[in-house]
Amino acid sequence: MSRTITIQPITRIEGHAAIGIQLDDGGNVRDAHLDIMSLRGFEKFVEGMPAEELPRIVSRICGICPWMHHLAANKAVDRCFGATPPPAGHKLRELMQTIAHAEDKLLHFFFLAAADFVIGPDSDYAVRNVIGIAKANPELAQRVVKMRFLAKMILDKFSSKTIHPVAGVPGGFSKPLLEEERLDMLAKMHEILDFALFTIEFAKKEVFPKYLDTIQTLGVIKTGFMGTVDSAGALNLYDGKIRLMKPDATFVAFDPQDYIAYIGEHVAPNSYGKFPYARCWNEGFSLDLENPKGVYRANTLARINVADRMATPRAQAELEEFRAAFGRPAQATLLYHYARLIEEVYACERAIEILQDPGITDPEVRTAAEPRAGRGVGCVEAPRGTLLHDYTTDENGLIVSANMIVGTTHNLGPMNMSVNQAARALIRNGEVTEGILNRIEMAVRAYDP
């Protein structure tokens, strides 16, 4: 009577993963896990390459967040070559990254996640998707498509290539921003901010209240959290110190250059992907639901948990409301969606702030770099978590070794735990329905892997 259920591929996520569930003779869950099915080996094949080429190569790690890899790589090469970008170089990079975040969150919420809530978790799979939403609510769909595209085209128009961008360069940026481009972007970002505010109101009124029970139970686990903050403790996506918080809300903060002292990666037999964990807690690694060891989470919920505040006013007001309801750190997994929409507001506000900075149109955008032996860790917050690229170069500026810890991977352990928790809670006495299996996947989708 014991049997195995294979949910493959996990859908409406960005990668290649599967869920395996083993049922015992009584039809209850003996084991449930998430398996990462692919391995490409960027760490190996960038060896020997001219370091300045890496920002254009490692972007291919992810076609949804190529700006993040592009910029983390640029920051790493800046350090290897000792090339400090002029202020406008950094500002243009952060502007692009922030708008990319704004676009990505709309993509995730509406195109990938929303169908579970708007069409419903138990609905027919053939309509439980963005195409179903487009048919059920064409007006909303049209607006969503338009707004996401508007954000994407700001990036496309200015940087010329936005899936696998090229405009970030070691030492800065490849071209300055013109005044008329600035004004055009500013007007568009105000429009997207309005839509971000509409979205969070819509979610707070129409979506989250209907699923309050699910939010408080589905995939809920207790872990630590990781995210980047600025010198004032406010959430920052482009630069700052990494905070690593324990479940009891105490935290350490460290410079990304020192990440090796804090993070380890565990290898499990059933996943090509490695499992980062908090080595600095000195408790080892375990995904035991009752007593996890070394497990922390990254991505939106983690970032708003570790930050003392949001640096922009509307996002700060949203964070206060969120914290009053769910505390700090909030642990419920589906709250990632809520946190994502708060970060969406922040990203729009922050892009507007950068565009209002008089230095943003400074024509001096790049410092010339000289190849040399060096080492540099480039770190940014990707939509899916803290992203680290660590390069060492030889005296010709060629890559000797590279290590990368990609945003999504921080959550591999937690996703496994959430899948296990959800499967155990939902599958009883051998009763398995499509709705139940989709709910288990929803516990993964919240992490936006």
Added chain:
Amino acid sequence: MTVKVASEWLNSCSGCEISILDTGERLLDVLKVADFVHIPALMDHKYFGQLGDGRHIEIPEADVGLISGGIRNQEHLEVAEEMRRKCKVIIALGTCATHGGIPALTNAYTTDEVLERYYGTETTDPPAAYPSQGLPPLLDACYAVDEKIKVDIYLPGCPPHPDHIFGALVALVEGRPPTLPGKSVCDTCPTVRKGKGELKTMRRFLQNPVYGAPDEPLDRMRCLLEQGYLCMGPVTRAGCGGEAIRPRCIAARVPCRGCYGPVRPNGNQMMDMLNALASNGIDVRSLPGIKSLLRFSGAHHLLRPVSPERRPHP
């Protein structure tokens, strides 16, 4: 009239799928004519049945099958073969599918070398064994799709421009083959070429090119190759700019790296480029990391592992 479309991503990054979404408001028109029956990025059709109790990978029948990504492991291979069985027309979408793309840089190394590094980084706890439990075994290399199954239409690009994806889908609905540019990036590049220069060596891209005022139009900037920067435009298929024509990277004042693959479908971007440079009197030894000239087209056995004793120590 609609066509049934099945879409799969293999050894890829999902950029091609995002490029489908970047057809923008045309996306809603795409959805009117393309009836997606399987697309893991957007819908919940499963290989092993909706209750996860099947034994074999199953994809619904479709008129058109879009495959992005190369073939790197056993599962990719099985999925590609199932797509071939179930789809009347297979489109290799993106340069990973047509020529291996960036992930085929792995072909310069053996699979063991890749595993050794990935599971041996500074942060990784040394494992007793490499992961394998329930995982699709890796093949010995990353293959372009047509090395394993028959491909009917090639749509290169990293990613393919949304204009080309939209154009291809519309063409297929209308029952005709899509047309794609056959020229080189150089043929469509508006920058100023003055002919053979004094150049003897190539410069690495460590500073921005010279182009005058910040708003100087692209057609008044000197060709980047003639400024001494390696630019893969001569040996790379045009198309990255879509209907706007102008090459995307060069419009960002950055040289081309060849993402649309070779101009001739079976061309070798590295050899063609080295020949082009040498015939212009440029010392190709001034270029570091020459294998990176094949970074988009290392499948079809063009990139192969070098035996360790022959490999220069970095």
